[in-house]
Structure formats: C-alpha cells, structure tokens
Amino acid sequence: METFTLWDESDSSCDAAMDWIDVTDPGQGVYGFSVSNSTGACMYEDFYSTSTMDEEGNPLTTTGPWGMEWALVDVEPVKLLSIYLENTEMFPGEYAELYSYDPTMSTLYLKDTTGSKCLGTPDWKDAANP
Numbered sequence: 740m741e742t743f744t745l746w747d748e749s750d751s752s753c754d755a756a757m758d759w760i761d762v763t764d765p766g767q768g769v770y771g772f773s774v775s776n777s778t779g780a781c782m783y784e785d786f787y788s789t790s791t792m793d794e795e796g797n798p799l800t801t802t803g804p805w806g807m808e809w810a811l812v813d814v815e816p817v818k819l820l821s822i823y824l825e826n827t828e829m830f831p832g833e834y835a836e837l838y839s840y841d842p843t844m845s846t847l848y849l850k851d852t853t854g855s856k857c858l859g860t861p862d863w864k865d866a867a868n869p
Contacts, residue, residue, distance in 0.1 A: 745774060745781075747809070749848065749856055753781035755788070755801075768792040772801055820844060844869040 745755040755772040759765055771789040775781070783804045790798040803809045818838045825834040835851040845866075849857040863869045 743772075745772070745809075747782075747803075749782060749858065750850065751780065751782040752778060753783060754778065758787075766795070769798055772798075774803075820847075 743755045743757070745753040754775045754777050756775070757772060758770045760767040760770060769790055769792070771787055773785075774783065774788055775785045776783065786804050788801040788803060790801045792798050800808050800810050817840065819840060819842055821836060821838045823834050823836050833852045835849055837847060837849050839847045841847075844863070845860065847859045847861055849859060861869065
C-alpha cells in the first residue's frame, strides 16, 4: 500500500495510506486514505478519510477528522515567518517559535520546547501591512 504524509497547519504530520479503487489500475482513483499516527507526530487519532477526485482520478480533497474537508497539495508547506523567542533570565535554554505559513500573516502558531502548540490570530496595528 502506497503511503503519503499528511501535514496540516499545526505542523501535525500523519501517515496516509491510499485505498485504491483498483490496486492494479491507479488511474481509477482512490476511495480514500487510512490515516494513522505511526510516527507519533500526528495530533489526530487514526481515522478513515474519503476523497473527491478530478476527471483523471487524482484526489483533490479528503475529509479529515470530525468531517473537515482538506485540500490535497503536492508540496510540503514552507514557513514564511519564523521567529525564535527565549527568556534567558527565567528559562535558560528554553525557547518558543512563532511561525506562519500564511502569506497574509493572519494565522500564527506558537510552539515551545515542550511540544505545546497554540494557534493565534494577530491583532496587527496595520492589518494591510503586517
């Protein structure tokens, strides 16, 4: 079974095994994906994801946990902003990373050395020019 990596904006990384309609003819497309947390980097419990496909049988979207619909992309997301924060006085050696994949910087993530992640919406002084 062919396995892909499924990333989301929270930096969660899950294994997605394709469930082919006909394993001998991938051109027919897939029913969906079996998504698992075999690496320990996926924030979701194991689930089965159904997919929509284009006319050539390529998956376009897939349902995620709790019924959310995800668009499938060919590239790993790139962090467009990454700032490391450290309070050396009170917590030496510990840091937090503030980052975003969003070119409008309307969604930011904060991750610390414990692995805790937070999602935030910034309140920019000038939202048109963050």
